[in-house]
Amino acid sequence: MTLAIDLSNISKSFPGVKANDEINLKIQEGTIHAIVGENGAGKSTLMKILYGMLKQDSGSIKIFDNEVNFSSPKDAISEGIGMVHQHFMLADNLSVLESIILGMDKASLKVLNKSKYKDEINEITEKYSMPLNTQSMIDELGVGEKQRVEIIKVLFRGAKILILDEPTAVLVPQEVSELFNNLKNLKDSGVTIIFISHKLDEVLEIADEISVMRGGKHIDTVDASTVSKTDLAEMMIGQNLPTPPKREKNSKQDKSLTIKNLTAEIDNGRKAFENINFSINQGEVVGIAGVEGNGQRELAESILGVYPIESGEIILGNTRINDLSTRDRRESGLSFIPEDRQSQGLLMDVSLSENVILGKQSSTKYKSRYSNIKFNEASKNSNTVIENFDVRTPGNSTLALALSGGNQQKFVVGREIENKPSLLIASQPTRGIDIGAQSLIWNKLRDARDDGLGVLLISADLDELIGLSDRIYVIYEGSFVKELDPENATPEILGSYMTGLKT
Amino acid sequence: MKLSLKLTTLLAPVFAIIVAFGLSTIMLYLIGEDPIETFKIMYDYGKTGKSIVSILNRSVPLYISAVAVAVGFKMGLFNIGVESQYLMGALLSAALGAAVALPSFLHITLIIFVAVISSAFWAAIAGYLKVKKGVHEVISTIMLNYIGTGIIAYLLANIFFEKVELSTTAPQTDLLPETARIPSLNAFLGIEDLPNLHGFIIGAVFIGILYYWIVWKTSLGFDLRATGSSPLAAKFSGANPARLTILAMMISGAFAGFVGIAPLTGYFFKYTTDFPSGLGFAGITVALLGRNHPVGMALGAILLSFLERSAQILDLKDVPKEIEKIMQAVIVLTVVVAYEVVKRYVTNRQIKEASKVVADD
Numbered sequence: 001m002t003l004a005i006d007l008s009n010i011s012k013s014f015p016g017v018k019a020n021d022e023i024n025l026k027i028q029e030g031t032i033h034a035i036v037g038e039n040g041a042g043k044s045t046l047m048k049i050l051y052g053m054l055k056q057d058s059g060s061i062k063i064f065d066n067e068v069n070f071s072s073p074k075d076a077i078s079e080g081i082g083m084v085h086q087h088f089m090l091a092d093n094l095s096v097l098e099s100i101i102l103g104m105d106k107a108s109l110k111v112l113n114k115s116k117y118k119d120e121i122n123e124i125t126e127k128y129s130m131p132l133n134t135q136s137m138i139d140e141l142g143v144g145e146k147q148r149v150e151i152i153k154v155l156f157r158g159a160k161i162l163i164l165d166e167p168t169a170v171l172v173p174q175e176v177s178e179l180f181n182n183l184k185n186l187k188d189s190g191v192t193i194i195f196i197s198h199k200l201d202e203v204l205e206i207a208d209e210i211s212v213m214r215g216g217k218h219i220d221t222v223d224a225s226t227v228s229k230t231d232l233a234e235m236m237i238g239q240n241l242p243t244p245p246k247r248e249k250n251s252k253q254d255k256s257l258t259i260k261n262l263t264a265e266i267d268n269g270r271k272a273f274e275n276i277n278f279s280i281n282q283g284e285v286v287g288i289a290g291v292e293g294n295g296q297r298e299l300a301e302s303i304l305g306v307y308p309i310e311s312g313e314i315i316l317g318n319t320r321i322n323d324l325s326t327r328d329r330r331e332s333g334l335s336f337i338p339e340d341r342q343s344q345g346l347l348m349d350v351s352l353s354e355n356v357i358l359g360k361q362s363s364t365k366y367k368s369r370y371s372n373i374k375f376n377e378a379s380k381n382s383n384t385v386i387e388n389f390d391v392r393t394p395g396n397s398t399l400a401l402a403l404s405g406g407n408q409q410k411f412v413v414g415r416e417i418e419n420k421p422s423l424l425i426a427s428q429p430t431r432g433i434d435i436g437a438q439s440l441i442w443n444k445l446r447d448a449r450d451d452g453l454g455v456l457l458i459s460a461d462l463d464e465l466i467g468l469s470d471r472i473y474v475i476y477e478g479s480f481v482k483e484l485d486p487e488n489a490t491p492e493i494l495g496s497y498m499t500g501l502k503t
Numbered sequence: 504m505k506l507s508l509k510l511t512t513l514l515a516p517v518f519a520i521i522v523a524f525g526l527s528t529i530m531l532y533l534i535g536e537d538p539i540e541t542f543k544i545m546y547d548y549g550k551t552g553k554s555i556v557s558i559l560n561r562s563v564p565l566y567i568s569a570v571a572v573a574v575g576f577k578m579g580l581f582n583i584g585v586e587s588q589y590l591m592g593a594l595l596s597a598a599l600g601a602a603v604a605l606p607s608f609l610h611i612t613l614i615i616f617v618a619v620i621s622s623a624f625w626a627a628i629a630g631y632l633k634v635k636k637g638v639h640e641v642i643s644t645i646m647l648n649y650i651g652t653g654i655i656a657y658l659l660a661n662i663f664f665e666k667v668e669l670s671t672t673a674p675q676t677d678l679l680p681e682t683a684r685i686p687s688l689n690a691f692l693g694i695e696d697l698p699n700l701h702g703f704i705i706g707a708v709f710i711g712i713l714y715y716w717i718v719w720k721t722s723l724g725f726d727l728r729a730t731g732s733s734p735l736a737a738k739f740s741g742a743n744p745a746r747l748t749i750l751a752m753m754i755s756g757a758f759a760g761f762v763g764i765a766p767l768t769g770y771f772f773k774y775t776t777d778f779p780s781g782l783g784f785a786g787i788t789v790a791l792l793g794r795n796h797p798v799g800m801a802l803g804a805i806l807l808s809f810l811e812r813s814a815q816i817l818d819l820k821d822v823p824k825e826i827e828k829i830m831q832a833v834i835v836l837t838v839v840v841a842y843e844v845v846k847r848y849v850t851n852r853q854i855k856e857a858s859k860v861v862a863d864d
Contacts, residue, residue: 306738327741336739344739347732354725359740361725371721394856402853 002064004029004161004192005050010059012045019045021216023059027209029160032183032193034207034224036200037236038292038460042216043196047163050194051083052076063161082154083163088146092139097121099138100153124155128185144175148182161192168202180206198236198291200229200499212236233495237462252282255317256423256454257303262312264298264478271310272298273478280423280454285445287457287469287486289494295478296458297339300427303456304336305329317422327362335359335421337413339428339458345412346400353396356382356415365419381418389414390440406437413441417448424448425456430464442468462491476500515845516792516799519837520806526837527830536822544820549813556698561808563707563765564589564779566801568786570714571758573795575640577718578751579731584629584644585759586783587651591625592618593763594655594676597774598663600767601677610682614768619760625651626756630749640752648783659774675775685768701769710761711797717754727751759783788831792838807831 005027012020019042027033037043048054050061052070061068063079070076073083090099101117118134125132130148138146147167154162164183168176183193183206197203203210204224212219212235219235258279264272273295280286290296301307303314305326314321321329330336336359338344346355357366357378366374382396389410393403400408413429426445430438445468449455459465465472466486474482474497482497496502524542531538548554568585575582596618605613629647632638664674685706687699694700718724729737730747738744766779789807793800814827 304739325741325743326738327743330741338736338739343733343735345736347729347736349732350728357725358729358736361722361729362741367722371723373720373722373725392857392860394853394860398857399850399853401850402857404858407857 002029003027003062004031004064005194006062006065007046007050008060008062010046010049010056010061012049012054012056018216020049020056023213023218025211025218025221027192027194029064029192030187030190031208032187032195032206034195034197034203034210035213036196036198036203036210036232037213038198041213041236043213044165045216046213047083047165047194047196050076051081051163077157077159080158080160081163082157082159082161084147084150084154084165084167086166088150090138090146090149092137094138095134096132096136096138096141096149097134099149100134100156102153104157121152121156124152128155128182128189130182130185142175144171144178147171147175147179151182151186155186155191159191161194162186163194163196165196166198167195168197168199176202200232200236204229204232229499229501230492230496233499233501234492237491237495252284252452254282255315256280256282256284257456258313258315259303260313260315262299262302262314263310264295264302265308265310267308271478272307273302273475276312276480278473278480280456282422282454283449283452284470285449285455285457285468287459287465287472288475289459289462289465289472289498290475291498292460294475294498296475297427299475300336300425300456300458303329303425304334330359331363333422335416335419335424337416337424337426337429339431341405341408341412346408348401349399351397351399352386352391352393352411353379353382355400355411356385356396359415360419385411385414385418388418389444404434406433409433410437410440413444417444417453421453423454423456425458427458428460429457430459430461462494465494466491474498476503515841516802516838519841520834522837522841523830523834526833527826530829531822531826534823534826536826541817541820541822541826544816544822545810545813548816549809552697554812556694556700558805558808558812559704560699560701560765560769561811562801562804563701563704564762564782565785565789565808566707566804567710567758567765568762568782569789569793569800569804570710570786570797571755571762571783572786572790573793573800574714574718574727574755574758575751576790576795577724577731578727578747579734580748580751580755581641582626582629582644582752582755583641583787584626584647584651584783585755585762585786586780587648587655588622588625588756588759589618589762589783590655590778590780591651592620592622592760593767593778594658594663594774595621596763597676597679597767598658600679600683601773604680605682607682610680611685611768614679614683615761615764618763618767619757622760623753623756626752626759627749630752633752634745634748659776663774673776676773679768679772683768684772685764687769699770701765703765703769706761706764710758711801714758715797723750762786788835792835794838794842806834 003026005025007023007025010020010023023046035043045054049056052073052075055071063081068079094102097114097118100121121134130152132148132152138149141149151162167179171179187193195203195207207224209221210224210227210232211221212232214236259276262276263274276299278286288296298307302309305324316329316332316334319332321332324332342348347358357373360366361373366378368374379396385391386393386396391407391411391414393407403411409430416424429445430441445455457465457468466489469486472484472486472489472494473480474484474494476498481503484494528538531541549558568589571585572582596614599617600610600614603610603613625647629640629643632643633640659676660674663676685702688702688704689697689699692700718727726737726742726747729740730742730744734744762782767774771778785807789800789803792803810827810831814824817824817826
C-alpha cells in the first residue's frame with residue numbers, strides 16, 4: 001500500500017499559541033482516517049495547511065510520495081486534494097450542475113458546454129453510486145443532498161484525497177448513515193478520506209484509523225477496530241498539563257449566586273439550556289464541565305445578561321438581578337472573564353490604561369459627577385493590574401494588541417479580579433496560553449476564592465476544573481446531568497458524563 | 504534616528520499632502536499647464552485678505568458637518584444623512600425664526616435650538632430603523648436624504664412661501680429679522696475693507712471642544728468608542744448597543760443641526776432653493792481627512808476651503824479648475840493610505856517593544 005499523505009514535523013504558530021506542534025502523520029491510500037480532538041486542538045489548522053489555506057512554519061508534506069509546497073488551495077486541488085467544509089459553499093440560485101462546474105472555466109463570453117459536463121458528472125455519480133439530479137436547484141435540496149453536491153464537486157475536480165470537516169454536524173441520523181454508505185463506496189474505489197470530528201461513536205463506526213490531537217500536538221494514531229471509546233476520550237482530554245494543586249475547602253454560608261430553574265429562550269429552534277439549578281457560596285469555586293456547545297457558554301452569558309432567558313431566577317447575593325441590565329449587574333458586583341479575550345474582553349486597538357476601564361466605565365470608580373472618565377484613576381489602576389498580575393508590557397500606554405495572548409489574558413483576569421467583585425464568572429480562563437501565565441492565573445483565582453469570592457468556572461480543561469473547583473456540575477445537551485466532588489473525579493469520569501456515555 | 508510615535512503620526516498627513524501635490528503636478532504637466540505657475544497663482548489668490556475671510560467662512564459649516572459625521576464614525580456608524588439632516592434643521596429654524604419677534608439672544612438661541620432638535624429627530628429615524636428593523640444606516644440615511652429633500656421642497660414651496668400672483672421669485676422663507684442675525688467679527692477684530700468674517704466661527708470652536716469632550720472624555724464617549732472598536736467587548740462591558748445606536752445617531756444629527764446656522768444667520772438670512780447644499784457629503788470627506796480628530800478636521804476643512812476658493816482664479820487664467828476637485832480627491836486618498844501605513848508601523852513597533860519586554864525577563 002502506498003502512503004497518500006505523509007506529514008512530517010509540521011508546526012504552525014499564531015501570536016501567543018502554538019496551533020500545530022511537530023505533527024507527524026501518515027495516511028494510507030484508500031482508507032478512512034479520522035482526526036479527533038477538542039475545539040482548539042489544532043485539527044482545523046492542520047487541515048488548512050494540508051489544503052493550502054495556511055502555510056506551515058516548518059515541516060514537509062508529501063502527497064503520494066511527492067514533496068509538495070502549497071501556496072493556495074488551487075495547488076492542493078491540482079495535487080488531488082479536495083475539502084468539503086462544514087459550512088457549505090453553495091449558491092441557492094444555481095442548479096446542481098452549475099454549482100459543480102462553478103469556477104472550472106476561466107470567465108469568458110463563450111457559451112458553457114453544459115451537456116459535456118453533465119455527462120462527466122453523471123459518470124462520477126454512477127461510479128460512486130451517489131445519485132444526483134443535476135437539474136435541481138440548490139435551494140430545493142436537503143442538507144444531505146447539498147453535502148453530496150459538495151462531495152461530487154470535489155471529486156469532479158479530480159480529488160483522490162477527500163477532507164471532510166465535521167461532515168455529520170449538520171445531518172440527521174438517517175442522512176448520516178447514507179453519508180457513511182457513500183464514504184464506504186468512495187473508499188472501495190480507492191479514494192482516501194480524512195474525516196474530522198469530535199463525535200467518537202461515528203468515528204469508531206466509519207474510520208479505519210484514528211489520530212488524536214490535543215493542544216496542537218499529535219497524541220497518537222490508533223486502529224479503530226481495537227480502540228475503545230473511553231480510551232479515545234481519555235486521549236482527547238489528556239492528563240499531560242500541569243495539575244493545579246488542591247486546597248482545603250473554604251466555603252462560607254452566604255450565597256454568592258443562586259440560580260433557580262433557569263431556562264434559555266428558544267434560539268434556532270432549541271433552548272441552549274433548560275431548568276438549571278445551582279448555587280455558589282462565597283469562597284467557593286463551582287466548575288461546569290461539558291463538551292463545547294452543550295449550553296455552558298449561553299448559561300454564563302445569561303448570568304451576565306447578554307443572552308436572553310425565558311424563565312427562572314438569577315440571584316446575586318440576595319438580590320434578584322433578572323431584570324437588571326448588564327451594566328447594572330456589573331455594578332452589583334458581577335465580574336466576567338469572557339472565553340474570547342480578543343473579541344469580548346479587550347479593545348485591541350486601545351491602550352491598557354483605557355482597557356482597564358472596560359466594564360466599569362459607568363461606575364463611580366471611573367466616572368466623575370459630571371460624567372467625565374477619570375483617566376488618572378484608570379492609569380493608576382492599570383499599573384496595579386500590570387504589577388499584581390505580572391503583565392509583561394513596556395507600559396500602560398501599550399495597545400492591547402501588542403501583548404502576547406498570555407499577557408492579554410493576565411490583564412483581563414487582573415482587571416476583573418481587581419474590580420473586587422462578589423461573583424466572578426471565568427469562562428475558559430487559561431485557554432491557549434503558556435504554562436507560566438496559566439499557573440499565575442490559577443493562583444490568583446484561588447487567592448481570590450480564599451478571600452471569599454464566589455467563582456463560576458467554565459473550562460474545557462478538565463484538570464483545571466478538577467484542580468480549582470470545590471464542586472463540579474456536568475452539563476450535557478443543556479441540562480446538568482451530574483454533580484461531582486472533585487476529590488473523586490477524574491478526567492475519564494468527567495469525560496464519560498460529558499459525552500453522554502454515563503448519565 | 505528614531506522618531507517618537509506621536510511625531511510619526513503627525514507626519515502622515517504632511518506626507519500625504521506632498522504626494523497629492525506631486526500627483527497634481529504630473530496631471531497639470533500632462534494637460535500642458537505649468538504646474539509651478541498654477542500653484543503660485545492659486546496660492547497668491549488664496550492668501551489675499553478677501554480670500555482668507557471667505558475660506559474661514561466656508562470652513563465653518565464644513566467643519567461642523569465633519570464633526571457630525573465623525574460622531575458616527577467613532578462608533579462605527581456611517582451617517583450619510585447629514586445632508587438632509589442639516590437642511591431640514593435649517594429650513595424649519597429659518598421658517599420659525601422669521602415668524603417670531605424676540606430679543607436677539609433668545610431669538611438666536613431659539614433658531615439654534617429648533618435646528619438642532621429637528622436635525623437630531625430626523626437622524627434618530629435611521630437609528631430607530633437600525634435597532635428595531637435591522638435596516639443598515641447607510642441605506643436608511645441615503646433614503647432619508649431623498650425623502651428629506653422632497654419634504655423640504657414641499658414645505659418650502661407650499662407652506663413657508665407665500666405665492667404672489669405671477670411672481671417670478673424662487674420659493675423662499677421670509678427674511679430673518681435683525682435680532683436673529685449673528686453679527687460679524689469685523690468690528691470686534693477691527694478689520695476694515697474686507698468682507699464679513701462670520702461670528703459663528705466662535706460657535707464652531709465650541710462645537711469642536713464639545714465633540715472632543717463627549718467622545719474622548721465622558722463615559723458615554725467611552726461606550727461609543729468601545730462599540731466602534733469591538734462591539735462584542737462593549738456589549739459584554741455593559742454598553743447597550745440599541746440605546747447607543749439611537750443616541751449616537753441623535754448626537755450626530757444634533758451636530759448636523761449646527762451646520763446650517765452660519766449660512767442662515769450670517770449671510771443668507773432665509774432658506775431658499777439656493778441655500779448651500781452638499782455640505783453633508785463634503786463633511787464625510789473632511790472627517791476622513793482629519794481622521795475624526797477635532798483639530799485634524801479643522802485643518803482639513805480649512806484646506807478644502809482654501810482649494811475651493813483658490814481654484815476660482817484658475818478659470819480666469821485659462822487653467823481648467825476641475826484640477827482642484829481632482830486634487831481634493833487625491834489628497835483624501837493619500838491621507839487614508841498614509842494613515843494606514845503609519846498605523847501598521849506603530850502597531851508593529853508596539854508589538855516589537857512588547858515582545859522585547861517578555862524576552863528580557
